[in-house]
Amino acid sequence: MLKEGLIVKINSDTFTIKMGDVYLDTKSRGKFRHQKFKPLVGDHVKVNEEEKVIEEVSPRKNALDRPPVANIDIALIVTSLKKPDLNLTLLDKLISIITINKIKPVIVLTKLDLVDSKELKDLTNIFSYYEKIGIPVFTNQKWKKLKKYLKGQIVTVCGQTGAGKSTLINYFDQNLNLKTDEISLSLNRGKHTTRIVELFPLDDFYIVDTPGFSAISLKNYSEEEIKNSFNEFTNAHCKFKDCNHIKTKDCEVIAKLNKGLILESRYENYQRFLKEAK
Template identity: 40%
Template sequence: MREGLIYKALSGFYYVESEGESFQCRARGVFRKKGLSPLVGDRVKFQIENEIEGYITELLPRQNELVRPPVANIDQVLIVMSAKEPEFSLNLIDKFLVIVESYDIMPSLIVTKKDLLSEEEEAFIQDKLDYYHSVGYSTHLISNLEDQSAMLHMLVPGINVLSGQSGVGKSSLINAARPESNLETGVISNALNRGKHTTRHVELIKTSQGYIADTPGFSSLDYAHIDKYMLKNCFPEFVAAADECKYRECLHVNEPKCAVKASVGETILQSRHDHYLQMMNEIETRKVRY
């Protein structure tokens, strides 16, 4: 019996790295009976059948997991947005941040395509990134291939997930961090103002710093697992101010003597509270799933 890391899942096979070797594995039927499914990023025990094939027999305990993209044991999520093409969106940034926070995973924020900006546009985006940095997030504004070493400085040891819309430059960033990966880069669809999907499966790509998970791009975000009480805790600056609220369970919406609302426009960015209220409304009006 050996232990290893699932670095790719494709067509019912799981590709496991163990002590510098790679094995193509199937999962034992016991996982289906238990309602379990191995994920990329899982540490597993497996039984070797021959030189290159085996069977996964056990999933080791997970630190965390994402449903979309399906990756386990994540150390950092790099939220990749573009400054242009598709257009920079604070609303989308906040939705991504909330989802990552809800899984108690460390997010970092990368905005690409700086080279397409005017000085005024760059100053606007940098000002917003300075705010997110003040809240506690690592932020970066870069040109796609500005500096091949820049991407490596953003990675943490372990598993780093790139997440964001298609067409924002995720594959280009991976190519910069590890040129030999040579991933296909996408072409922007002007009609839809979003990228064509170029990544078709989740795979961990090894770098000198750890692993990068290249994940299928997506433009819709699902936070059905988040309720209104969890939502307020996904905004770090709200948590910091909430001790001064009159009511312990203050939702920072209509309650009197709310310290969060009192800070909006001063120490809390107006757009952050606006997007919070939008998400709160979506959560309170969504249909119950059975």
């Protein structure tokens, strides 16, 4: 007899399944490997309890490669302003990928305490732009407000190594006591503190902690998908219906850019992403 459950943790080839209040460590069936299919944290599955294997994976609402999670409502893009430095290209790329996969992107800024007041002013301008185009922006200092916002949702964190993802989840529930670490400054390269992808049930939502990364590819996405993932371009009245907002002729996006109504870094990243698309 097969039993239904939820994958809550993956540690190399061990999949932990939550079935009600019971947790069971299982392996994946060989057939999935042959199909190059990997069950993900967040997957609803059917398991054979005696053999401790996953037999079936239910159809997904959505799935991401990075972080590797399925059936997500909200992705928190944890974005540090310093250490590691703010990276608007990675931020815009994550917004695009998350949007294309029909997940709601939410920005969470961290390390505001490391920024001086002059820098903070520029940053406020940048992030009020993101709010204007419909992407909520929170700070980790206001984590209580964020926690209320996440009620009832299935949430993942994503973003650079050392950005403060595990630290944020620890604010939500001190009992979790997730491992956090300094990024290695000597190499000026983040070292991964989080190695395992794991879903934690909190009072009224689920959240996945995942390891960070510094690069991510758009090669699996089309130009059209990337174009549509830039919220602020979707209602533009350009002369040509299929305008890709690259040539200046009667393009409303470029006209708005020239009037300062579109954030320059967003437009630059858009051009860059189109080149990276398949």
